[in-house]
Amino acid sequence: MENTQILFAKRPEGMPSEDNFEIVRNPVPEPKEGEVLRRTLFLSVDPYMRGRMSTQKSYAEGAKLGEPMVGQTVAEVVASTNPRFQPGDIVLTSDGWQAYGLSDGKGLRKIDPSMGPVSYSLGVLGMVGLTSYVALLDIGKPKEGETVVVSAAAGAVGSIAGQIAKIKGCRVVGTAGSDEKCAYVTGELGFDACINYKTQDLNAALKESCPNGIDVYFDNVGGAVLDAVLRRINLHARIPLVGLISQYNAKPGPGPNLGALIVSRALIQGMLVFDHTDRLPEYLREMLQWLREGKVRYREDIVEGLENTPRAFIGLLNGENIGKRLVKA
Ligand SMILES: NC(=O)c1ccc[n+]([C@@H]2O[C@H](COP(=O)([O-])OP(=O)(O)OC[C@H]3O[C@@H](n4cnc5c(N)ncnc54)[C@H](OP(=O)(O)O)[C@@H]3O)[C@@H](O)[C@H]2O)c1
Secondary structure: OEEEEEEEOOOOOOOOOHHHEEEEEEEOOOOOOOOEEEEEEEEEOOOHHHHHOOOOOOOOOOOOOOOEOOOOEEEEEEEEOOOOOOOOOEEEEOOOOEOEEEEOOOOOEEOOHHHOOHHHHHOOOOHHHHHHHHHHHHHHOOOOOOEEEEOOOOOHHHHHHHHHHHHOOOEEEEEEOOHHHHHHHHHOOOOOEEEEOOOOOHHHHHHHHOOOOEEEEEEOOOHHHHHHHHOOEEEEEEEEEOOOHHHOOOOOOOOOOOHHHHHOOOEEEEOOHHHHHHHHHHHHHHHHHHHHOOOOOOOEEEEEOHHHHHHHHHHHHOOOOOOEEEEEO
8 A cells, every 4th residue: 555645845936836746655654552544535725835835934834845745634544543533533634645644643633424525624614614704703793784895705715704794694795716706606605796806897896896885805815806995995894814815926016005994994804713713613503504504505626636636736826716625535
């Protein structure tokens, strides 16, 4: 048996490419006393991984050159001498981009398969969903009848955030990078409108789709969309600043006009999901109910084959995905 591993081989400049990674095959490690061996079923690829590939100081340690690229997986325990885990258990791991992971079991979380497809723990029933929930409700504080704009609306975080805003009775407008995505956002997800920020005039489209201004902007992207939204924010608007993906591969440049925040006395507040893990049980209770009732729809965008993980990740950064992108190992 071989352990296919995808190593972080070279730091990227700008957009990552496949030669930032190297695929190697090593023997599958044997569990020693107290250890748990698991086989990867699903890997999550996420925008934050771009940050881990750089040397810039951040809230988490960077990926190490020569080691498997970092990331969360859903895996099945295949051998265990640790009494807490049995073969067949499905666990959430930080094994990164590899076919097998081995450890003493610390940090592994058992997944309850009765909650839904086990891969959901990498998306709607995990940190991704919790991000949407806490940033929208705690910082955005949407009130019935208000207008909420969500960027990267066809992606994992944005699609959930917008649907929660709909549940709260808001007018919800998304932005996304293609007409196909916009059709998904308004059709399947039930947003009131969606702007293709690549082909439409953002200022004109926001004016038309947000006639009463913008009360909450759930920002996943920063850059040009943030700039255009700031021109239309209302008094005491709230902006959960969740991500700035438009800047992850870019050289630093002139930023948006944050002066508009002062004029409107708006709040812009950073959030990190890791500060809110204690809210996961509450979130899961609500989300499971919404999923059951069909109030929240969830789509996965699954790329087949562990070897295709670099391509899946780069495609994510290029906006290929509709819904939560995963790799099926
Ligand atoms: N603060 C936290 O704790 C936390 C936790 C999770 C995620 N996040 C952030 O949330 C955001 C969304 O993450 P996700 O996991 O849900 O990813 P995702 O939205 O499923 O995928 C990323 C999407 O970003 C869009 N994008 C790429 N380049 C862009 C650009 N230059 N301008 C505008 N949009 C661009 C693409 O869609 P388009 O086709 O629409 O461009 C792409 O599909 C990211 O910024 C991520 O870093 C933050």
